[in-house]
Amino acid sequence: MADGAQDPQTAVRERLRAAMARLADGDSTALEEIYAATRVKLFGICFRILGDRKEAEDALQDVYVNLWQRADRYDPARASPISWLATFARNRAVDRLRTGKVRGGSVPVEEALPLPDQTPLADALLVDAERNAQIHICIAGLDPNTQTHIRGAFFEGYTYAELAERADVPLGTMKSWIRRGLQKLRTCLEASEAS
Template identity: 70%
Template sequence: MKRLADGDRSALEFIYQATSAKLFGICLRILGERNEAEDALQDVYINLWRSADRYDPDRASPISWLAILARNRAIDRLRTGKVQRGAVPVDEAMEITDNAPLADAMLETEQRDAKIHHCLGELEQRQQDAIRTAFFNGATYAQLAEARDVPLGTMKSWVRRGLAKLKRCLEI
């Protein structure tokens, strides 16, 4: 939120990716119409861009603050009288559950994934390819060895050494 208040556009993009599903759900639940919910959500992020400096971490977590902004914006749209069809009572708006991980957990996961990909990039190409294919595509050592036309023992050595280098890199 601090970066956003300082005008960092990438911070807005990150916040949007981390929170838009939940906030859209809040807007949709209150308004009952997809188009209205999309418009309300857009208003939330426009207002966020303009007023991120008003966020007070002592009063609420970022997602709670954004949920309140979304709820209020959706209620404002209801009050105009244009939205009627499918709306739920306003009292139910805050009862929406969110099973998504918290934004800080998502950031940690993103940073961990970036480090893994960086460390994979530090490996020899043949080790990198073998490990990616084995772990991301589920290939066995035998399949890897056959595809690269090398003995099975050689493939196992490439992967074992690559994993050892990967572990050292990740521990730094």
């Protein structure tokens, strides 16, 4: 990469961050740009949680309607735009499960209960840490299975029940693995902040 050139991921993140700021200022064209850049990932999160294409589309529509109304709540100092939006989409899908708006084909609501809701501790840990990219270094320090489970739960939108099924282990075991992995992440992140 030439001196002074940004890597593509950083450039995309910066364009998305700028679009979020414009949206907060009322620029409707920014919403179109954000939608084009994020719809595939956010739809994937909603679909994995809800298990139904129509329900995922409805949840995704809710995400962008709410984003239009609440764009001013995004704080670029706390999270990258895609992490914030992914958390927003996951919470919107879980809300649909919990309020009974889902018509069918979803995972049972009991399986959604372990998912974080309303800025949970684990998501706050992951989102806050991303601002200095240390999270990726700390995740890379975990064993490969733990990396896979944490990435699946917090970056790809899988429920703990789905991860347990994929790994062919009981749900309680998966929760324990992820909890221990998050404890190791916290220790790593606290150590990096202290240094």
